[in-house]
Amino acid sequence: MSQMPSSTSSFSLRLAAFLGTILVAACLLEIYCRTSRRFDGGDQFIYVRTIAATRSANTVLGDSHVGLSPMIDGYAFLGWAGQQPQELLNLVHFLYDNRQPGKVIVEAAPQWVGEYHKGRQLLLTAANLQPPVSVFGVHMLSLTPLYSGSLFKFLIADLTSLTRFVSPSKAQPLPVNTAQADQYAREWSRKRDAGGDAFNWTEMERDKREVLTLARLHGQNPIRDFESSSLLRDYVAAIRFLQQRGAQVCLFRTPVTADYSQLGRQMPEGRFDAFDRWIRQFAGAQRIRFVDFHELPLDFDDTRFLNQDHVTAAHARAMWPLVDKACFGG
Amino acid sequence: MLFSSYTFLLFLPLAIAALAVATWFGQRALFVTFIALSLVFYGWFRVDYTLILIVSAAVNFYLAARLERTASQSVFWLGVIFNVGLLAVFKYADFLVWNFDVIFRQQIALPHIALPLALSFITFEQISFLSDVRAKKAQKGDFLRYLVFVTFFPKLIAGPIIRFREMAPQLAQAGVRQKEQILTGLCIFCFGLFKKVMIADNLALVVDPTVIRLQEGLVRPLDAFTALLAYSGQIFFDFSAYSEMALGIAWMLGIQLPVNFNSPYKATSIIEFWRRWHITLSSFLRDYIYFPLGGSRLGAIRTVANLLIVMLIGGLWHGAAWTFVAWGFVHGVALVANHQIRQLHIVQRAGNHWAFRLGAWALSMTIVLAAWALFRSPDFATSGRWLLSIVSKADNILETTGPSDRWLVAISTLWALLLPNIPRIFRIEPDRDAIDWTAPPGIPLPPLWVSAAAALALVASLIGMARNEPNAFIYFQF
Numbered sequence: 001m002s003q004m005p006s007s008t009s010s011f012s013l014r015l016a017a018f019l020g021t022i023l024v025a026a027c028l029l030e031i032y033c034r035t036s037r038r039f040d041g042g043d044q045f046i047y048v049r050t051i052a053a054t055r056s057a058n059t060v061l062g063d064s065h066v067g068l069s070p071m072i073d074g075y076a077f078l079g080w081a082g083q084q085p086q087e088l089l090n091l092v093h094f095l096y097d098n099r100q101p102g103k104v105i106v107e108a109a110p111q112w113v114g115e116y117h118k119g120r121q122l123l124l125t126a127a128n129l130q131p132p133v134s135v136f137g138v139h140m141l142s143l144t145p146l147y148s149g150s151l152f153k154f155l156i157a158d159l160t161s162l163t164r165f166v167s168p169s170k171a172q173p174l175p176v177n178t179a180q181a182d183q184y185a186r187e188w189s190r191k192r193d194a195g196g197d198a199f200n201w202t203e204m205e206r207d208k209r210e211v212l213t214l215a216r217l218h219g220q221n222p223i224r225d226f227e228s229s230s231l232l233r234d235y236v237a238a239i240r241f242l243q244q245r246g247a248q249v250c251l252f253r254t255p256v257t258a259d260y261s262q263l264g265r266q267m268p269e270g271r272f273d274a275f276d277r278w279i280r281q282f283a284g285a286q287r288i289r290f291v292d293f294h295e296l297p298l299d300f301d302d303t304r305f306l307n308q309d310h311v312t313a314a315h316a317r318a319m320w321p322l323v324d325k326a327c328f329g330g
Numbered sequence: 331m332l333f334s335s336y337t338f339l340l341f342l343p344l345a346i347a348a349l350a351v352a353t354w355f356g357q358r359a360l361f362v363t364f365i366a367l368s369l370v371f372y373g374w375f376r377v378d379y380t381l382i383l384i385v386s387a388a389v390n391f392y393l394a395a396r397l398e399r400t401a402s403q404s405v406f407w408l409g410v411i412f413n414v415g416l417l418a419v420f421k422y423a424d425f426l427v428w429n430f431d432v433i434f435r436q437q438i439a440l441p442h443i444a445l446p447l448a449l450s451f452i453t454f455e456q457i458s459f460l461s462d463v464r465a466k467k468a469q470k471g472d473f474l475r476y477l478v479f480v481t482f483f484p485k486l487i488a489g490p491i492i493r494f495r496e497m498a499p500q501l502a503q504a505g506v507r508q509k510e511q512i513l514t515g516l517c518i519f520c521f522g523l524f525k526k527v528m529i530a531d532n533l534a535l536v537v538d539p540t541v542i543r544l545q546e547g548l549v550r551p552l553d554a555f556t557a558l559l560a561y562s563g564q565i566f567f568d569f570s571a572y573s574e575m576a577l578g579i580a581w582m583l584g585i586q587l588p589v590n591f592n593s594p595y596k597a598t599s600i601i602e603f604w605r606r607w608h609i610t611l612s613s614f615l616r617d618y619i620y621f622p623l624g625g626s627r628l629g630a631i632r633t634v635a636n637l638l639i640v641m642l643i644g645g646l647w648h649g650a651a652w653t654f655v656a657w658g659f660v661h662g663v664a665l666v667a668n669h670q671i672r673q674l675h676i677v678q679r680a681g682n683h684w685a686f687r688l689g690a691w692a693l694s695m696t697i698v699l700a701a702w703a704l705f706r707s708p709d710f711a712t713s714g715r716w717l718l719s720i721v722s723k724a725d726n727i728l729e730t731t732g733p734s735d736r737w738l739v740a741i742s743t744l745w746a747l748l749l750p751n752i753p754r755i756f757r758i759e760p761d762r763d764a765i766d767w768t769a770p771p772g773i774p775l776p777p778l779w780v781s782a783a784a785a786l787a788l789v790a791s792l793i794g795m796a797r798n799e800p801n802a803f804i805y806f807q808f
Binding site: 010011013014015017018019020021022025026029118142143144145147148149151152153 | 509510513516517528539542543734775776778781782784785786788789790792793794795796797
C-alpha cells in the first residue's frame with residue numbers, strides 16, 4: 001500500500017483542529033442549552049421537568065384535558081396535549097416503579113386510541129425521562145434526549161430567525177383536517193387570546209363550531225379495530241400496572257360539547273360509541289370506578305367550554321374536585 | 331453493534347488499541363485479533379449466528395481448495411448452491427412458502443426464520459471468491475486470512491461487497507500502523523455518522539407517518555411527494571453513510587475499501603445511476619452474473635433478457651417480497667430502454683447539450699423516485715396509493731408532513747445534488763476497476779477545514795444520538 005505523504009506538523013495541525021473544534025463546539029452547545037430561553041419556553045420541557053419533580057402519590061393522568069395545573073388539593077396533574085397510551089405507560093412506570101401510588105384518576109376518552117396518534121412522535125420515552133448524562137461530574141444537558149431533540153432546531157431558529165422551524169408540525173393540540181377548519185382554528189386562537197379568561201366556545205359562530213368539531217372528531221375517532229391495537233394494549237397495561245402497584249384507580253370520561261357527542265354518533269365510520277361501550281365494560285370487569293362527566297352535578301352547555309372538548313379554566317376548577325368526590329367519595 | 335450507537339463508539343477505540351498491540355506481535359496475532367473483534371461485533375446482535383458465519387466460511391474455503399486443484403465446474407456450482415441455499419433458507423423461506431400456499435391453495439405455516447445479518451452480503455462475497463479462485467484471478471491463501479476477509483467487521487453487516495483479491499494483498503500491510511490513517515479514517519467516519527444520525531434518521535421521521543397512512547388510504551399530494559423525496563434521501567444518506575463509515579474504519583485499520591456511492595442522484599441516465607449507486611453490488615451483478623450470461627455479446631434479445639435477469643436478481647436480493655422484484659424489474663426495463671435510446675442518432679448528437687442533459691436527469695430521477703415507492707412500501711397497494719396521491723386532489727385529510735419536514739427534505743435533497751461527495755473531498759478513486767489492489771493508492775490526509783468540519787459533524791452526531799435508541803441501517807434487513 002502506498003504511504004501517505006504527510007509531515008508530522010501537518011498531521012499535528014489537523015489533529016489540533018479536530019480536537020479543538022470538538023472541545024469548542026461541545027462547550028458552546030452546552031452553554032446554549034443552559035442559557036437559551038427557548039428551553040424555558042417550550043411546554044414539553046416544563047412537562048418533563050414537572051414529571052421529574054412530582055412527589056405526590058395522587059395523580060391525575062391524561063392529555064390536554066388534564067393539563068399541568070393542579071385542580072385538586074393533594075394531586076399532581078400530569079397531562080400533555082395529544083399524549084399517547086405508550087407515553088402513559090412510560091409515565092406510570094416512571095412515577096410508580098419505585099414509589100407507592102395513592103389515588104390515580106386516569107382520563108378515559110376515545111382519543112387515547114384516536115386516528116391522530118398514527119405516526120406521531122413520542123415525548124415521554126423512557127430515554128426522555130432519564131436524568132442527564134454526566135461527563136467528568138458535569139451534567140451535560142446537550143446529551144439528554146429531550147434537549148438534544150430540540151437543540152439544533154432552536155439553534156437554527158436563533159441563527160436565522162426562521163421561527164417556523166420551531167413550530168411543531170405533528171403534535172398540534174388542535175389537529176385540523178380542512179383548509180376551512182384551519183382558517184377557523186386560527187380565528188379561534190385569535191379570539192381566545194383576545195378574550196382571555198372570559199372567552200368561551202359560543203363566541204365562535206355555530207357553523208364554525210360545527211366545522212371545527214368535525215375536524216376534531218376526525219382526528220380523535222378511534223382507529224379501526226382499536227380493541228386489538230397496540231394503543232389500547234398500552235392503555236390497559238398502564239391501568240393494570242397501577243392496580244398491581246396498589247393504586248386506587250378511577251377512570252374519568254372528560255367533558256365534550258353536546259355537538260361533539262351528537263356529531264360523533266352520526267359520523268360515518270365513527271367509533272366513539274364503541275369505545276364508550278368498551279371502556280365501561282373494561283372498568284366493570286376490572287372493578288374500577290368509572291365516572292362519566294354527565295354524572296357530575298354541573299352544567300356542560302357550550303358557554304362552559306373553550307372549544308369542542310376542553311372546558312374553561314373556571315369550569316375545570318369547579319369540576320375536578322367533584323370528579324375526586326365522585327371517584328373516591330369523601 | 332450499530333456504527334451509530336454509543337456502544338460502538340466505545341468499542342471502536344478499544345478495537346483500535348487491541349489491533350495496535352496485535353500489530354506489534356505480528357501478522358498471525360493481528361489476524362486472530364481481527365477475527366475475534368469481528369465476532370464480538372457480529373455476536374452483539376445474536377451470538378449463535380456467528381457459527382453460521384464461520385461454518386459458511388469454512389465450507390467455502392474447502393471448496394476453494396478443491397477448485398484451486400481442479401477448477402471443476404461441478405464444485406463451483408456446488409459452492410453456488412450452498413451459498414444461495416443458505417440464503418434461501420434464512421431469507422426466502424417465508425417468501426417461498428407464502429407463494430406456495432397462494433399458488434397451490436395450501437396453508438403451510440410460515441417458518442419465520444430470523445435472517446442472520448450480513449448473510450446477503452457475504453453470500454455474494456463468497457460466490458465471487460469461488461469464481462475468482464476457479465478463474466485463477468485469486469489464490470485462496472490460508473484459512474485465517476480468508477476468515478479475516480469474510481468477517482472483517484467494518485464491512486461485515488452491509489458492505490461494501492468486496493472481493494478477496496481486493497483485500498488479500500492489503501492484509502500483509504494491515505494493522506494500526508500510521509497515526510495519519512487513524513485521523514483520516516476518523517474524519518471519514520464522522521461524516522458518515524452525521525449523515526446517518528442527523529439526516530437519514532430524521533428523514534425517516536418524515537417518511538414513516540406518511541407510509542403508515544398510505545396503508546389505509548390516500549394522503550395529500552404535497553405529503554406524498556415530500557415523503558417520496560424524503561425516502562429517496564433517507565435510503566441514500568443511510569446506506570452511503572454506512573459505506574463511508576466502513577471505509578473510514580477500515581482505513582484506520584490499514585485496509586482500503588472500494589467506494590460504494592458516487593453522487594448517484596447526479597446521474598443523467600439510469601445506466602449512469604447504477605454506476606454511481608451501490609457500486610460494489612452493481613459491479614458484482616455485472617461481473618459475476620451479467621458477463622457470464624453473455625452480457626451484450628449474444629445479440630439484442632439476449633442482451634435485453636440478461637439485463638432483466640440481472641436486475642430481477644438484484645431486486646430479489648434486496649428483500650423477499652414481490653415489491654422488490656418489481657423494483658428490480660422497473661430498473662431492468664429502464665436500463666433496457668436506456669441502452670436502446672442512447673443508440674439513437676438524435677440522442678448521440680444532442681447528448682452533451684445542457685438542456686438535453688437536464689431533461690435526461692429529470693426523466694431518470696423520476697423513474698428512480700417512482701421505483702423507491704415500490705421499494706419502501708410493504709405491498710403494491712401502498713406503493714400505488716403513494717404514486718396516486720401525488721397526482722390526486724385528496725386535500726380533505728390529515729396532514730402527515732409539516733413545514734420543518736419540508737425544510738429538511740429540501741436541504742437534504744440539495745446536499746445530495748450539489749455538495750461534493752466523500753470520495754471527492756478525500757480524493758479517493760471512485761472507480762474500483764481503476765485501482766491496482768495489490769498496491770492501492772490510499773487516502774491522503776484531509777485538508778485542515780475538513781478535519782474541523784468532521785469534528786463538528788461528530789459533536790452534532792453525538793448530540794443527535796442522545797435523542798433516541800439508535801436506528802438500524804436500512805440495508806441491515808437485506
